[in-house]
Amino acid sequence: MEFVFITLFPEMIQNACSVSILGRAAQEGLISVRCVNPRDYATDRHRSVDDTTCGGGAGMVLKPQTYLAALDRARELVPGALVAAMTPVGEQLQQERVCGLAKSGRDLIFLCGHYEGFDERILMEADLRLSIGDFVLTGGELPALCVMDAVARFIPGVLGKQVSAEEDSFHYSLLEYPQYTRPVEYHGKTVPEVLLSGDHAKIGQWRRKEALRATLRHRPELLRQMQWQKGDGRLFLALKEEKKENSQAEKD
Template structure:
């Protein structure tokens, strides 16, 4: 997979792109990430990428010409047509289902905003606008890094364990079950006995139930979209309504 990032702050990306799993994925060739300085496509000596908004108002707006020219250059860089993403608080919320959709594209181009936003004519080049949450940041660089990390980890060979991407929060619409490691007892808190039993069927059933429980307790909004059996749906409903009284193993 190839990812091109267009930004006015390219230096923000290098430390993250070189670190940990993402850094190893890039250095190992599982993902090809290139960061491009939008100012390379400006025409004036001040390398201007923004201007005052027509109609007045606070702040500055990103100019259309540099972004359009940068996107033209992205097309010329690789014969594979890119899927163009603009990071915007007005975009589609990023969730794991969307991450999987994007991870299937062989090539992404991510455009990072700054200032008060984009000249709306820039959005005509976008295949999709994406938001990472209902809050405002100073620019699209941090959201772009979130997107790159979430998409890259789904590429073959990026994660050390092939099951890791499938067996985690949001992979099936639910939050992940509780996890434990050694020691079996710490400050009076014991690991559930079922996890020490060696009975893989019981462990799988416990994990599934705890995943449903945790989602119902912490993110009841996800329950309606999760794929649950009738028994699991009733269990989740009892938790949401406060009537669930079963003890945990």
């Protein structure tokens, strides 16, 4: 899968994609990462890419000439790619969207903004507008990298085991269950016995219950869209009873 970043700071992208899992995936040819700098398409001696806001106001707005020229070049590099503009006013990224982007098989072009944002005529060329949360950053590079990282994990071969991507947090609208490794005992805290039992059915049930517990405690709104499985009702009743017992113990 190919990812093209339209960015004023290609070194940010190149550095982030040269290490760890993404770096290895690029070396193995599983992903391709390229950058197009809008400043290369500026025509004035200052190589300017922004201008003052029409109608007045603080800040500078990214000009359509340079960014759309860079977009044309990106489309030449990856014909048929999906164009995603990173902007605070975009759709907030969810795992469902990540899975959809990965399954589409289409390459991705990211429009990374800066300053006060894009001239609206640039955004009109995007297939979708994405945000990673209700906050504002100095530029679109970090959000675009987040999107690429999330999507790349579903490309066969990028992770050691594809099941790792399929079972991670949010895949079933639940947070992930707790994970443990050796040593079994550390500073008085031990790995739950069920995980050492070798009984895969019991381990699966424990993990499901703990995923429900974590979601109920930290992100209860996710439960409204979870995919219910056989036995979830019983697990919920058990969690409710445990909570009741813990509350009573605290009072005592």
